[in-house]
């Protein structure tokens with residue numbers, strides 16, 4: 550039996566709560582357990598508002614978790630402070646959907662990209678200058694781009710700058726949050742190809758967050774599906790796209806005709822909107838929209854459990870079982 554590799558990052562019961570209206574607590578991330586293995590790209594998918602961006606930000610403590618732990622190389626990141634936290638955090642970087650908002654318009658690209666090398670890695674200015682040129686070449690902008698300022702670039706080029714800045718401190722793990730969803734389709738493919746090359750060349754581990762299953766299919770090794778702050782399915786990319794085991798994943802996949810396998814695959818309309826995270830439904834939180842729901846689903850919350858090797862599902866009646874006509 551082949552031993553399972555140790556995860557690079559391990560989340561245990563990670564929770565993020567916000568203050569909602571009328572003093573209500575909104576649990577945006579609900580006690581998530583998740584392992585991300587070195588060198589893999591994990592695609593995190595789900596509807597807008599499901600908590601996937603909040604989870605990605607919490608993993609880097611851009612948003613502070615309310616409870617739970619994030620284990621990275623034997624350290625619980627949620628407990629780190631001061632210099633140890635800053636040094637550790639340099640290993641963990643983020644590519645944002647809109648990098649322009651975080652690029653100082655008065656600084657040159659070379660200064661913007663050099664800053665984390667100087668601050669987080671303590672490089673000399675001469676070394677940083679050379680490394681910036683190499684990095685700008687690597688992301689396809691060319692080293693001469695370093696003398697220019699952010700407003701001189703197109704959307705796709707700005708995302709390349711965002712990627713260069715995220716890679717500047719030589720991280721081991723990157724969260725890419727909808728990195729191509731604001732770009733034209735033709736540019737999306739270029740940026741995805743760039744990310745794929747960088748992952749391979751640098752041995753990066755990545756959490757790739759997207760609502761677009763077509764994009765995720767190109768880049769992810771495994772897929773995690775999120776619904777109302779919970780992970781409801783984790784599977785290899787091939788298993789997931791061959792047929793999700795959770796009814797929500799089944800509906801998501803069916804809404805993308807070119808990805809739904811055969812043209813005979815039924816299109817499944819999800820009933821209603823995503824419920825209010827401040828007052829999630831009882832039992833299985835998906836029961837209000839699930840076409841397979843039975844009485845048990847309304848009262849008993851399913852646990853995330855392994856239903857076949859490498860596949861975990863949070864459902865009393867995973868589709869693998871339903872299709873065989875048996876209940877769990």
Ligand code: SF4
Nearest residue numbers: 833836839846864865
């Ligand atoms: Fe649907 Fe029930 Fe499974 Fe929830 S537990 S996804 S309601 S079948």
